[in-house]
Amino acid sequence: MPTPPPQVPWRPTSAHVRACVAGAALALAATWLRRPDLLVLAAPLLVVALWSALSRPGAAPQVEARLAPRTVREGEAVRWTAAVQPVPGLEQATAKLAAGDFQQVAPPTRTVTVAASGTQPPEALPLTLAVRTTRWGRRTVGPAVVVAHSAWGAFRWGAHEVEPVGLSTLPVPTRFDTTAPMPHPSGLVGLNRSGRPGDGSEFASIRPFQLGDRLRRIHWPVSLRTGSLHVTSSWADQDSHVLLIVDALNDLGPSEGLDGAASSLDTTVRAAGAMAEHYLHRGDRVSLRVLGSTGTTRVPAATGKHHLRRVLDALASIEVASRLEDDPRHALTGVSAGTVVVLLSPLVSPVALSHAVTLARRGLTVIVIDTLPEGLAGDDPQEPFAGIAWRVRLLERRRELQRVQAVGVPVVAWQGPGSLDQVLRDVTRRAAAPRMAQR
Structure with a gap:
C-alpha cells in the first residue's frame, strides 16, 4: 500500500531562500543607491523566486x-x-x-x-x-x-x-549425484531396484510364459529355440524415503556469500538442497527436519517439484540457534522402517550425534555427513586460550566420531558428487544380512 504523506511535506530549500534574500537585497540597493545595473542583477533572482513560489506543490506525493x-x-x-x-x-x-x-x-x-x-x-x-x-x-x-x-x-x-x-x-544446491542404489526401497514408484520381481526397467531373467504376462515381453529368440513361449522378467522399481536432518545449532567459519568462503551452515544448507533435488528428481520421497532452528523445523515426506520448493523454503528460513529443546527420541516420530536418514552437521555438538545413534539403534539406516570447513582455526586475538580450547574440542570430536562409527553409523565428509556412492553400496550390502535392532 502507498505510504501516507507527512503533515508538512514541502519546505523551501536553501537555494530558494538565497534567491529571495539576494534578489530583495539587490532590489533595495538599486532603489536606495539609484543603480539600475543592480536591478538588472536582481530581476532574474526575483522572477525565479516568484515562479517557484507560484508553482509550489500543494500536496504530498x-x-x-x-x-x-x-x-x-x-x-x-x-x-x-x-x-x-x-x-x-x-x-x-x-x-x-x-x-x-x-x-x-x-x-x-x-x-x-x-x-x-x-x-x-x-x-x-x-x-x-x-x-x-x-x-x-x-x-x-x-x-x-x-x-x-x-x-x-x-x-x-x-x-x-x-x-x-x-x-x-x-539456497543454490551444490552439484550432487550418486549412482548407488538405496538400501531399503519400499514405495510403489521410483528408480530403485527392489528385491522382488515386477514391472521395472532392470533385467532379471528369462522364464516360461505365464498367464497374465504382457505380449511385448516375449523373448522370441529363446521361444523359437525351445519351441515354447518365454518372456523376460524384470525387477520392480520402487522409491525410498530419505529423511534429511540439518544441524542448525552452530555456524562455524566465515560466510562470504555465494562468491566467497562458505561456513559450515552454508555447506549444510546447500548440500541438503542438492540431495533433496537429486532424490526428488528420481521419484523418491524426501522429508526434512532441522535441529535448533527457530524457523520451519519439519517438512513431511512427499515427492514432486512443488515439494522441492517447500524444502528449499524451509532451508531458507533456517536461523542459527544456541540451544536445543528437542529430545533425541522425538526424531523417531513419523519415521517408518526402511527410511534412509542423512544427518548433515559440523559435528561439534553432541546433540546431533545423539540423534544419529538413537535412530541407528532403532534399526534405521543412518549416514552422517561432516560439513565442518577444512582448515578452520579457533585463534582469536582477544581470547589467548581460544586456540587451545578449539584443539581440545577437535580431539574430543574425533573420539566421538570413532564411537559413532563403532555403533555402525558411517561418517563421510561432504565432497559434492559421489560423496555417498561408496557408503550407500556398503550399506546396501550390509542391509541384505541379518541385523539386530533394539525394540
Whole structure:
C-alpha cells in the first residue's frame, strides 16, 4: 500500500531562500543607491523566486515500494522500485537505498533520480535499483529515503523513509549425484531396484510364459529355440524415503556469500538442497527436519517439484540457534522402517550425534555427513586460550566420531558428487544380512 504523506511535506530549500534574500537585497540597493545595473542583477533572482513560489506543490506525493520477484535463488538479482505518484509542481524525485548484509546494489552509489515528464495524466515515477543477493535466507531490502523537488529546486519534500520489503533467497544446491542404489526401497514408484520381481526397467531373467504376462515381453529368440513361449522378467522399481536432518545449532567459519568462503551452515544448507533435488528428481520421497532452528523445523515426506520448493523454503528460513529443546527420541516420530536418514552437521555438538545413534539403534539406516570447513582455526586475538580450547574440542570430536562409527553409523565428509556412492553400496550390502535392532 502507498505510504501516507507527512503533515508538512514541502519546505523551501536553501537555494530558494538565497534567491529571495539576494534578489530583495539587490532590489533595495538599486532603489536606495539609484543603480539600475543592480536591478538588472536582481530581476532574474526575483522572477525565479516568484515562479517557484507560484508553482509550489500543494500536496504530498505517495510512495509505494515494490520488489519483483520476492523469491530468488542465490546470486540472482531483483528489481526494487519506489513508485512516486507525482503531484502538480513536482519536477524530480530521488531515492537512496540502504544496502543490507549479503546484498549488492547497482549502481554502486545506491541512488537513482528520475525527472517528471509532465504528461497528462501523470504517471508514477519509477525509481528502480537492481539488488543482487549472495546468501540464502530471509532478509529485507531497505529501508530507503525518497526526496522530491519542485521547479528550480526551490521546495523539497522529504527526506521520506520507505519501509523495507521482505525478500526470500533460496539456497543454490551444490552439484550432487550418486549412482548407488538405496538400501531399503519400499514405495510403489521410483528408480530403485527392489528385491522382488515386477514391472521395472532392470533385467532379471528369462522364464516360461505365464498367464497374465504382457505380449511385448516375449523373448522370441529363446521361444523359437525351445519351441515354447518365454518372456523376460524384470525387477520392480520402487522409491525410498530419505529423511534429511540439518544441524542448525552452530555456524562455524566465515560466510562470504555465494562468491566467497562458505561456513559450515552454508555447506549444510546447500548440500541438503542438492540431495533433496537429486532424490526428488528420481521419484523418491524426501522429508526434512532441522535441529535448533527457530524457523520451519519439519517438512513431511512427499515427492514432486512443488515439494522441492517447500524444502528449499524451509532451508531458507533456517536461523542459527544456541540451544536445543528437542529430545533425541522425538526424531523417531513419523519415521517408518526402511527410511534412509542423512544427518548433515559440523559435528561439534553432541546433540546431533545423539540423534544419529538413537535412530541407528532403532534399526534405521543412518549416514552422517561432516560439513565442518577444512582448515578452520579457533585463534582469536582477544581470547589467548581460544586456540587451545578449539584443539581440545577437535580431539574430543574425533573420539566421538570413532564411537559413532563403532555403533555402525558411517561418517563421510561432504565432497559434492559421489560423496555417498561408496557408503550407500556398503550399506546396501550390509542391509541384505541379518541385523539386530533394539525394540
